[in-house]
Amino acid sequence: MAAADEAARGVAGATLVRSGTKHAENPATPRGRRPGQTDTKKLILEAAGRLFASAGYERTTIRAVAERAGVDPALVMHYFSSKEGLLRAAMEWPVDVDQIARGIFEGDPEHIGERLVRTVCGLWEDETTRHPLVVILRNSVQHEDAGRLASEFVRQVIVGQLVSRTDDPSAPLRGLLAHSALVGLVAVRYVIGIEPLASASVDEVVQAAGPALQRYLMGDIGAGDEVT
Amino acid sequence: MAAADEAARGVAGATLVRSGTKHAENPATPRGRRPGQTDTKKLILEAAGRLFASAGYERTTIRAVAERAGVDPALVMHYFSSKEGLLRAAMEWPVDVDQIARGIFEGDPEHIGERLVRTVCGLWEDETTRHPLVVILRNSVQHEDAGRLASEFVRQVIVGQLVSRTDDPSAPLRGLLAHSALVGLVAVRYVIGIEPLASASVDEVVQAAGPALQRYLMGDIGAGDEVT
DNA sequence: GTCTATATTCCGATAGAC
DNA sequence: GTCTATCGGAATATAGAC
Numbered sequence: 001m002a003a004a005d006e007a008a009r010g011v012a013g014a015t016l017v018r019s020g021t022k023h024a025e026n027p028a029t030p031r032g033r034r035p036g037q038t039d040t041k042k043l044i045l046e047a048a049g050r051l052f053a054s055a056g057y058e059r060t061t062i063r064a065v066a067e068r069a070g071v072d073p074a075l076v077m078h079y080f081s082s083k084e085g086l087l088r089a090a091m092e093w094p095v096d097v098d099q100i101a102r103g104i105f106e107g108d109p110e111h112i113g114e115r116l117v118r119t120v121c122g123l124w125e126d127e128t129t130r131h132p133l134v135v136i137l138r139n140s141v142q143h144e145d146a147g148r149l150a151s152e153f154v155r156q157v158i159v160g161q162l163v164s165r166t167d168d169p170s171a172p173l174r175g176l177l178a179h180s181a182l183v184g185l186v187a188v189r190y191v192i193g194i195e196p197l198a199s200a201s202v203d204e205v206v207q208a209a210g211p212a213l214q215r216y217l218m219g220d221i222g223a224g225d226e227v228t
Numbered sequence: 229m230a231a232a233d234e235a236a237r238g239v240a241g242a243t244l245v246r247s248g249t250k251h252a253e254n255p256a257t258p259r260g261r262r263p264g265q266t267d268t269k270k271l272i273l274e275a276a277g278r279l280f281a282s283a284g285y286e287r288t289t290i291r292a293v294a295e296r297a298g299v300d301p302a303l304v305m306h307y308f309s310s311k312e313g314l315l316r317a318a319m320e321w322p323v324d325v326d327q328i329a330r331g332i333f334e335g336d337p338e339h340i341g342e343r344l345v346r347t348v349c350g351l352w353e354d355e356t357t358r359h360p361l362v363v364i365l366r367n368s369v370q371h372e373d374a375g376r377l378a379s380e381f382v383r384q385v386i387v388g389q390l391v392s393r394t395d396d397p398s399a400p401l402r403g404l405l406a407h408s409a410l411v412g413l414v415a416v417r418y419v420i421g422i423e424p425l426a427s428a429s430v431d432e433v434v435q436a437a438g439p440a441l442q443r444y445l446m447g448d449i450g451a452g453d454e455v456t
Numbered sequence: 457g458t459c460t461a462t463a464t465t466c467c468g469a470t471a472g473a474c
Numbered sequence: 475g476t477c478t479a480t481c482g483g484a485a486t487a488t489a490g491a492c
Contacts, residue, residue: 074470075476151422212444216440289484290487
């Protein structure tokens with residue numbers, strides 16, 4: 001868990017350790033640390049991601065983020081200008097979406113749905129990619145920025161990949177249907193955590209939901225193959 | 229739209245009209261108003277539902293609710309004790325869920341999925357049932373009460389109906405998969421509002437999503453018919 | 457039942473010393 | 475870059491008059 005090492009340099013000691021040591025003589029790094037840049041920003045960002053994910057935007061206070069990161073609240077403002085700026089930074093995509101999309105859509109077309117489900121589950125199971133995704137999903141129904149970000153992701157990745165590989169005019173709707181299924185799956189399994197879906201294995205989820213996604217993307221929808 | 233008549237007795241005048249007139253001589257109503265009970269509570273609840281739905285729990289202030297309802301903020305506290313109490317009241321199911329569930333699951337088993345999608349869309353298109361549903365969905369990923377409420381609804385209605393009508397051990401998982409699909413559909417179409425799904429007709433949505441739901445509920449999931 | 461006044465708390469943001 | 479001190483505001487909730 002990433003929680004452990006964070007706790008190790010937790011609230012109590014970090015402030016003292018960090019303060020006053022602008023850049024000590026450290027010949028280990030060839031040129032020394034680049035001036036005006038420490039890892040404090042990353043610490044703050046990690047803490048913010050965790051709190052935004054678990055408590056939401058409004059309930060998360062800058063003071064709490066600073067405390068968890070072991071820094072001064074004013075530093076958070078200094079780096080991110082405002083609470084909204086902090087939220088935007090915490091929502092940055094932690095992965096190369098294009099590469100992931102290609103990994104899904106290249107390969108045999110028979111199992112695109114299953115690969116899609118498996119990949120998405122993988123992103124949510126991984127501790128490093130999970131928090132930003134939770135933040136985006138939680139705030140998609142609350143914060144305008146997050147909603148736009150989610151929409152752009154859909155259009156850019158799922159729909160984009162689909163449209164570029166077919167001349168089916170119903171591709172946008174297909175992509176969006178697949179996206180809606182994933183949103184629901186992720187919300188129920190990872191965010192709300194309703195059983196028995198929350199503790200089912202990834203394989204079970206892939207087996208159960210993969211074909212539905214496959215049908216949205218490649219199979220019949222509506223009466224024929226076309227839906228306006 | 230219900231917004232119009234509410235605006236009619238809007239912010240500006242209502243307070244003055246209501247204040248001071250404890251119960252004016254009004255021989256039109258036979259016995260006068262029943263003492264100790266007015267429609268103020270319902271007014272507050274309507275305003276709260278609207279604001280909780282559009283702005284979320286944290287951004288909605290009791291002051292704003294009171295202003296929109298045309299009453300004093302202290303009255304809101306008097307009726308609902310706290311802001312949380314107001315939220316709980318605003319999340320009350322506006323429909324008879326059992327009756328709706330029976331309407332879906334009774335009838336030919338071939339089109340349960342389509343009836344389910346059509347019914348859910350109907351609830352979200354109807355102005356009177358929409359607000360409480362939005363409140364529940366928005367807060368499901370934020371507020372613990374709302375999450376539990378949503379979970380109970382799933383277990384009680386979809387899963388319950390399914391389990392009571394079959395001896396398939398995978399019924400709980402099936403019901404939950406269907407629920408997750410509906411959650412995603414509703415979130416994308418009604419809450420976030422991503423095109424082209426947001427402006428598609430109900431018939432198109434039913435045609436596109438119905439079979440997927442049908443498959444979750446009645447068809448093959450996983451390798452065989454059983455998933456632990 | 458309705459309203460006034462206020463107690464209490466806590467937040468985001470700023471200014472400026474070191 | 476880092477931190478102290480504080481401003482200005484808004485929120486929920488309470489106490490009590492009418």
